[in-house]
Amino acid sequence: MGEFRMPSLGADMEAGTLLLWKVQPGDRVKRGDIIAEVATDKGDIEIEVFEDGVVEQILVEPGSKVPVGTPLAVIRSDGEQVSVPAESAGPAAPQRALSEMGPPTELQPPPRPAADRRPRISPAARKLASDLGVDIDTVRGTGPGGAVQRADVERAAETKGALREVSERATDRTGMRRSIAAAMARSNREIPHYYLATSIDLSATLSWLETENEKRSIKERLLPAILMVKAVAKALGAVPELNGYWSEDRHQPQESIHIGFAVSLREGGLIAPAIHHADRKSLDELMEAMRGLIERTRAGRLRSSEMTDATITVTNLGDLGVEAVYGVINPPQLALVGFGKITDRPWAENGAVGVRPVVTATLAADHRATDGRQGAQFLEALKRHLQEPASL
Amino acid sequence: MEVTYREAMREAIREALQKDDRVFLMGEDVGRYGGCFAVSKGLLEEFGPERIRDTPLSEAAFVGAGIGAALGGMRPIVEIMTVNFSLLALDQIVNNAATYLHMSGGQFHVPLVIRMATGGGKQLAAQHSHSLEGWYAHIPGIKIVTPATIEDARGMLATALADPDPVLIFENSTLYNRKGQLAPEAGAVDIERARVHRAGRDVSLLTYGASLFKSLDAAAALAEEGIEAEVIDLRTLRPLDDETFIGSVTRTHRAVIVDEGWRSGSISAEISARLMEKAFYELDGPVERICSAEVPMPYASHLEQAALPNVERIVSTVRNVVRTHG
Numbered sequence: 001m002g003e004f005r006m007p008s009l010g011a012d013m014e015a016g017t018l019l020l021w022k023v024q025p026g027d028r029v030k031r032g033d034i035i036a037e038v039a040t041d042k043g044d045i046e047i048e049v050f051e052d053g054v055v056e057q058i059l060v061e062p063g064s065k066v067p068v069g070t071p072l073a074v075i076r077s078d079g080e081q082v083s084v085p086a087e088s089a090g091p092a093a094p095q096r097a098l099s100e101m102g103p104p105t106e107l108q109p110p111p112r113p114a115a116d117r118r119p120r121i122s123p124a125a126r127k128l129a130s131d132l133g134v135d136i137d138t139v140r141g142t143g144p145g146g147a148v149q150r151a152d153v154e155r156a157a158e159t160k161g162a163l164r165e166v167s168e169r170a171t172d173r174t175g176m177r178r179s180i181a182a183a184m185a186r187s188n189r190e191i192p193h194y195y196l197a198t199s200i201d202l203s204a205t206l207s208w209l210e211t212e213n214e215k216r217s218i219k220e221r222l223l224p225a226i227l228m229v230k231a232v233a234k235a236l237g238a239v240p241e242l243n244g245y246w247s248e249d250r251h252q253p254q255e256s257i258h259i260g261f262a263v264s265l266r267e268g269g270l271i272a273p274a275i276h277h278a279d280r281k282s283l284d285e286l287m288e289a290m291r292g293l294i295e296r297t298r299a300g301r302l303r304s305s306e307m308t309d310a311t312i313t314v315t316n317l318g319d320l321g322v323e324a325v326y327g328v329i330n331p332p333q334l335a336l337v338g339f340g341k342i343t344d345r346p347w348a349e350n351g352a353v354g355v356r357p358v359v360t361a362t363l364a365a366d367h368r369a370t371d372g373r374q375g376a377q378f379l380e381a382l383k384r385h386l387q388e389p390a391s392l
Numbered sequence: 393m394e395v396t397y398r399e400a401m402r403e404a405i406r407e408a409l410q411k412d413d414r415v416f417l418m419g420e421d422v423g424r425y426g427g428c429f430a431v432s433k434g435l436l437e438e439f440g441p442e443r444i445r446d447t448p449l450s451e452a453a454f455v456g457a458g459i460g461a462a463l464g465g466m467r468p469i470v471e472i473m474t475v476n477f478s479l480l481a482l483d484q485i486v487n488n489a490a491t492y493l494h495m496s497g498g499q500f501h502v503p504l505v506i507r508m509a510t511g512g513g514k515q516l517a518a519q520h521s522h523s524l525e526g527w528y529a530h531i532p533g534i535k536i537v538t539p540a541t542i543e544d545a546r547g548m549l550a551t552a553l554a555d556p557d558p559v560l561i562f563e564n565s566t567l568y569n570r571k572g573q574l575a576p577e578a579g580a581v582d583i584e585r586a587r588v589h590r591a592g593r594d595v596s597l598l599t600y601g602a603s604l605f606k607s608l609d610a611a612a613a614l615a616e617e618g619i620e621a622e623v624i625d626l627r628t629l630r631p632l633d634d635e636t637f638i639g640s641v642t643r644t645h646r647a648v649i650v651d652e653g654w655r656s657g658s659i660s661a662e663i664s665a666r667l668m669e670k671a672f673y674e675l676d677g678p679v680e681r682i683c684s685a686e687v688p689m690p691y692a693s694h695l696e697q698a699a700l701p702n703v704e705r706i707v708s709t710v711r712n713v714v715r716t717h718g
Contacts, residue, residue, distance in 0.1 A: 124645045124676040143677070150645060150676045 002051050003071040006038065006060075016045075017065040018072060027055045029075065036072065053077040120147035132157040177269060187331045191246070192367040195326050198379045200386055201349075201356045202342055208389040224342065225316050226287050228361075230392045232314055232337050233257050233279035235381035241370045242363075242378050243311045245332040251369040253334075260310025260330065261290060263297040272330060273302050274310035283392060318342060324360040335365040335375075337382070361386075393576055398568040400546035400578075401431050401507075401539075405469065407579075408553055409439050412467055415553060416443040418454055419471030428473045429509055429568050451480035455506065459489050462504040467553050472508040474516075475524045475562065489558040490533030501556040505549065510538075511564040511602055511652055512700055518688035521696070523601070523652040525562040526659035529629040535559040536630040537583045540604040542572035544627060547581030559583070564602035564652075583628050586636040592620035594714050596640040598663055599650035600626040603701050607650050610706035619714050621648075629659050637663065638671045645676040646713050650701050655683035680709050 006016050017039040029035055034046045035055070057074040060066055121136055125148045129136040132153065139156040141148035205227060213221040236243040236257050244254035257279040260272035273296075275281070275289045296302055313330045318341035325338025340360045347356035361382055365375045385392060395403070408415045417432060423446040426433030436444040447454040451472055458470040472478045478485070485506070492500045512521035529536045537552065537559060539545045545563070552559035589604065590611050597607045604625045611621040622640050626632065641647045647667055651660035664679045685699040 122676045123673045127673040147677075 002053065002075045002077060004035070004049060004073040004075050006066050006068050006070045006072055007047060008068045015065055015067045018060050018062055020062050021058060021073075023055045023073075025055050025057055029053060029055060049075065051075055051077060120145055122147060122149045125149045125153045129153045129156075180269060183331060184328050187328050191329050191331060193329060193364050194367045194372055194375065195362060195364050196372065196375045196379055197324055197326075197360055197362045198383055199345075199358050199360050200383045201347060202359055202386070203356050204387055205389045206342070206357055212389075220284065220287070222283055222287055225318075225339070226283055226290060227386060227389055227392055228316065228339050228359075229259055229261065229275065229278055229290070229314055230281075230283060230286055231382050231385035232312070233259055234385040234392065235378050236312065237279060238381040239374050239378040241374050242335045242365060244334055245311070246334055246366055246369050247332040251334075253369075254311045256311065258309045258311045260313035260333070261293060262313060262315035263294050265298060271297050271302070271307070272310060272313045272315070273297055273306040274308075276306075276309065312337065314339070318359070324362050326362055327364045329364055329366055333366075334369045335363060335378075338362040338364070393574055394571055395542060395574045396568065397542055397545045397563075397570045397572070398429065398431055400542045400574055401549070401563065401568075402433070402435070404546050404549040405432065406435065406438070408467075408469070408549060409435070409443060412553070414465065414467040415469065416445060416461075416466065417469045417471060418445040418447055418458060420447055420449060420454075420473055422446060422471050427471065429563075429565060431507075431563075431568070432471070451477055452484055455481035455484040456488065458504050458506070459484060459492075459502055462502045462558075463492070463500055467503055468505070469549070469553070470504065470506045472506060474520045474565070475508050475510040476519050476522055478506070478508050478524075485528075485534065485558070485560075486531055490531050493557060494533060502558050503553070503556050504558045505552045505561065506558070507549075507561045507563060509565040510562040511566060512684070512689045512696055513566040513602070515691060515693055515696060516565070517691040521689035523564075523654075523684065525560075525601075525629055526651065526653040526657075526662075528560055528562075529632075529659050529662070531630075533558070534630065535583065535628065536562065537628045538562045538564070538600045538626070540564070540567065540601050540625050540627070542570070542574050543578055544581055546574055546578045548583055550580035551583045554580070555583075562601065566602045570605075584631075584633060586624050586626045586628070586633040588622060588624050588636070588640065590621070590623040592622035592644065594620045594644060595622070595646040595648055595710050596637065596644045597621050597623045597648050597650060597706070597710065598626060598637050598640075599624070600629065600659075601652060603650040603652050606701060606703050607706055609703045610710065613703065613707050614710055617711070619710060621710055626663075632663065632666070634666055634670060638667065638674075641667055641671050642674045645674055647675070648680045648682065648706070648710050648713055650682045650706055652684055652701060654686050655681060656686065658683060677713060680713050682706055682709055 019037040019039050021036050023029060023035045029049045030052050031050055033049050035049045036047045038045050038047055053075045055073055056076040059074065060070065060072045120141060126136055128150050129139065134153055134157050136148065139148050139152050141152050143149040209222060209224060209227065240253050243257055245252045256277060258274040258276050259278040260274050262270055262272040264270045273293050275286065275293060278286060281289060310333065312333055313336045315325055315327055315336060316339045317325050318339055321341050323340040325340060327336040327338045329336045342357050342359045344355050345358040346353050347358060361379060363375050363379055405417060417435065421428050422432045423436040423441065423444045432444060455470055458468040461468045472481065489502050489504055492502050510525055511523050525536055525538055528534065535555065535557065537548050539548045539561065548561060552561060589608060592611065597611060599607045607623050611623050614621050622644055624637055624640055649660040649663050651658055653659060660681045660683055664681065667675065667679055682701045682705055684701065687699060690696050690699055
């Protein structure tokens with residue numbers, strides 16, 4: 001059983017109009033017989049059949065314009081049983097005419113152009129396509145003679161990435177909102193939060209950071225947020241009770257410190273992927289880890305361990321001008337540390353008032369697991385570490 | 393300090409003569425006349441006829457004498473006027489200098505250095521102007537170096553003399569008058585690695601000898617159009633430093649080779665083949681070559697210039713490669 005398809009009569013032919021059939025169902029045909037006429041942009045062309053057999057069914061009526069590759073008729077080879085394809089039982093419905101249907105994508109996708117010429121693809125383009133997961137056969141070449149080159153693959157990869165993101169986000173957003181809703185509702189229902197806040201003078205820290213960053217290339221510069229993450233990790237060393245989970249109705253502190261870093265997504269929603277072993281990472285490693293996390297979070301390419309391993313969450317809304325964050329704990333974690341904006345504030349010290357850059361750090365903690373005393377110790381340790389940047 | 397290529401080379405020879413009694417210079421007109429390109433001017437007066445030796449017009453004889461001296465423990469520098477004349481000594485170079493180490497089962501090194509002028513552009517016509525260093529690079533057993541810069545003119549000889557095996561130094565005759573800065577402490581340089589003279593992301597220009605400067609000029613012109621060409625001086629044609637030029641093409645994905653030799657069977661053909669063998673999947677388009685026209689070098693200046701690679705041809709070839717290939 002063979003399908004007689006609209007042939008490609010030139011590399012640039014996309015569709016053809018069937019003008020007339022020279023055979024009817026039941027007619028015997030031999031390889032090479034002319035059985036139809038097709039109108040193309042280059043004129044009317046007679047079409048031959050490529051197998052011996054009997055015309056079983058005409059699928060496309062004269063006057064219809066169909067894309068290259070569309071089955072036009074079913075040819076039953078000699079010796080085959082008479083059969084009618086299930087999907088076209090009954091009188092053959094005329095194929096939808098392209099002229100009325102708009103883009104050919106609605107119809108059967110055209111097969112690869114006639115293999116009379118091997119596609120021109122540069123070796124580097126082929127390799128890049130394989131690296132990026134782009135189907136090289138779908139890339140349109142703009143090089144000499146239509147050759148596919150690296151730039152073409154890069155364009156195709158961008159388009160593909162953009163399309164995937166759009167479709168994933170459209171469906172993901174409601175899903176994400178739902179899961180945030182469930183977690184936060186559970187948190188506020190089940191976790192008795194207590195909140196503590198402290199203001200920290202960052203003048204020494206920021207000037208240390210400035211000197212430190214002068215030594216670095218722009219790419220390697222550290223952000224204050226990195227110092228905060230590291231200080232949290234260090235402070236957890238002093239107050240390990242805040243690091244871990246409340247689950248199965250009991251307090252389960254964890255030894256490893258994996259800090260969930262809240263990343264808001266541009267189109268709404270938020271994910272707090274884990275920076276693993278934040279206490280053991282240098283500032284530079286943390287910076288790199290955070291940069292990678294943010295990038296991959298926004299690209300939707302997080303690893304599952306990063307999604308589930310966090311033992312505490314740090315959220316920083318300072319860039320939005322917030323003074324202090326009183327957060328909702330991400331269950332089953334035990335605490336959430338919030339940082340507000342670093343602002344210049346009047347600051348009393350040694351009986352005098354000066355202006356200092358100050359940040360408000362807050363702790364939201366689970367009262368089932370810890371008490372205010374531990375929370376206070378934690379914030380105190382956090383303050384100490386954050387004011388001794390060289391020790392971070 | 394500003395010096396010419398010629399002075400840098402002379403200084404290299406002088407230093408070698410001063411430092412090592414086994415070193416001597418031998419060749420046609422190297423003594424009283426001061427060298428056909430005046431490289432050895434003044435050395436006869438300074439070092440005497442024992443160490444600056446004029447020879448008869450007998451390339452096979454004095455290259456053979458150089459091989460014998462090298463085998464006997466000396467460190468000869470043999471000067472041949474131009475690469476065209478070196479063909480008279482081809483038997484000595486290819487059948488003797490290049491083979492003794494192998495044929496003696498590793499017993500006899502031939503620590504011989506042969507210097508010769510190469511290249512066209514000075515209206516010396518077809519018997520003095522060819523670039524046959526690519527031919528010599530075909531021969532196992534010898535090293536082929538092509539100093540293009542003042543630093544290499546100053547520094548390659550010492551390294552070549554220190555090498556236990558024959559090294560051929562090809563000095564493009566258009567470079568002798570080229571001036572450049574040379575650090576007072578300049579000395580021996582390696583003869584193993586190619587050198588990136590200009591970094592660029594769009595295309596790799598692989599070249600050597602006098603074509604280096606044409607390529608650098610072309611790269612400067614291309615930069616104004618927004619095309620960043622990486623320019624690599626191969627420096628040594630045998631053994632080729634594959635790692636450097638393949639690394640470059642791995643970054644740029646495009647290669648244009650500028651070679652003053654003839655295209656067919658040239659060093660540019662060898663480089664192109666290696667790119668295909670070792671960097672096939674990095675190439676985003678065919679390797680292009682700019683070589684000398686396949687004619688005996690014309691005498692008439694305009695024809696000679698038309699036959700040699702030039703800046704315009706490099707610019708237009710690169711432009712074409714970059715613009716049409718992605």
